[in-house]
Amino acid sequence: MTETLLALVATWGGYAVALSAFLSCLLVPIPTALMMLAGGAFAASEDLSLGSVLAAAWTGAVLGDQVGYRIGRAFGPALKRLAARRSKTRAAYGRARRMVSDKGEYAVFFSTWAVAPLGPYVNFAAGAGGLNAWRFTIWDALGEAIWVGFYVALGYAFSTEITQLADVLSNAVGFVTAGAGAAVLGWVLLKRMRAG
Amino acid sequence: MRRLLRENSLLVLAFALLLGLAVFFAVGAFRHARNLDIAIEQPVASWMTPRYVALSWDVPREAMMEILGLEPPGPGRRTLADIAAEKGISVEEYITLIKAGIAAFRAGRDE
Numbered sequence: 539m540t541e542t543l544l545a546l547v548a549t550w551g552g553y554a555v556a557l558s559a560f561l562s563c564l565l566v567p568i569p570t571a572l573m574m575l576a577g578g579a580f581a582a583s584e585d586l587s588l589g590s591v592l593a594a595a596w597t598g599a600v601l602g603d604q605v606g607y608r609i610g611r612a613f614g615p616a617l618k619r620l621a622a623r624r625s626k627t628r629a630a631y632g633r634a635r636r637m638v639s640d641k642g643e644y645a646v647f648f649s650t651w652a653v654a655p656l657g658p659y660v661n662f663a664a665g666a667g668g669l670n671a672w673r674f675t676i677w678d679a680l681g682e683a684i685w686v687g688f689y690v691a692l693g694y695a696f697s698t699e700i701t702q703l704a705d706v707l708s709n710a711v712g713f714v715t716a717g718a719g720a721a722v723l724g725w726v727l728l729k730r731m732r733a734g
Numbered sequence: 735m736r737r738l739l740r741e742n743s744l745l746v747l748a749f750a751l752l753l754g755l756a757v758f759f760a761v762g763a764f765r766h767a768r769n770l771d772i773a774i775e776q777p778v779a780s781w782m783t784p785r786y787v788a789l790s791w792d793v794p795r796e797a798m799m800e801i802l803g804l805e806p807p808g809p810g811r812r813t814l815a816d817i818a819a820e821k822g823i824s825v826e827e828y829i830t831l832i833k834a835g836i837a838a839f840r841a842g843r844d845e
Contacts, residue, residue: 544781548813583785585811698776698790705766712759720752723745731738 540701543569547576551586552594559595559686563602565658570595571689571707575700578693588694595686596679603650603661603678610665617666638667643677650681651688653715778832780815780825784808791836801835 546554555577562570577591621631638645642664649660664674689707696703739746776790785808788798799806802817809817818828
């Protein structure tokens with residue numbers, strides 16, 4: 539699997555990286571981190587240009603996020619109707635929607651790089667929750683620049699051992715994501731405990 | 735405390751699960767990080783390009799093209815698998831040849 543993906547980057551260059559980034563923003567399970575590391579490594583060996591790898595990965599990711607956001611927008615009204623059936627879910631949905639449209643861009647920003655596995659869900663929620671399209675796009679594009687820059691730069695710097703590095707990073711991403719989730723739930727529990 | 739656990743059992747369960755996952759991934763990250771060693775050459779593999787092998791094994795490009803049996807400046811971004819297919823040999827055979835070639839080049843350089 540790994541070898542096939544790396545061969546795809548070698549053969550198709552930026553196109554493979556862009557397609558991978560695009561699809562992984564739409565929940566298709568492709569190890570885009572490894573693809574970006576490979577892109578950086580092939581830039582180090584002068585098989586690809588660093589600029590084209592960066593541009594390809596960033597474009598693919600931003601376009602993928604846009605599609606996710608649009609899908610969320612399309613499903614927004616249906617979700618609202620579903621939530622409106624019961625007064626309790628209607629109130630909760632209203633609160634969630636206000637939170638997304640007021641402060642959703644921060645979640646979008648951090649979900650592109652710090653807790654990247656959550657990205658596709660956050661994009662969908664941003665669309666469904668009515669986050670302004672420009673605010674979504676600007677924060678998303680900034681966040682994806684961090685995500686793409688980080689992996690491509692690491693691939694360039696540690697070009698001769700990208701497969702080992704990919705193993706370390708995928709575990710580190712899992713740790714940060716699970717840890718962030720645990721921290722949020724722990725905070726909620728603590729608040730409820732104090733409220734008694 | 736007990737009432738809190740009872741009333742929020744799902745939340746507590748999810749919290750414990752995420753905490754367990756975080757520990758699992760942290761251990762995995764450290765385990766893999768220990769294997770990181772910049773000095774070790776990456777085993778030659780079918781997905782690599784001629785230039786990538788040259789970079790990874792610290793062999794000058796011209797010497798690498800000679801080892802690979804290619805005309806300089808080389809075929810650019812082609813995988814060893816593609817080049818082997820063109821030469822009509824299996825990629826395993828080709829990699830064996832490349833490894834021997836790198837060893838011979840290094841022996842010659844160190845003399």
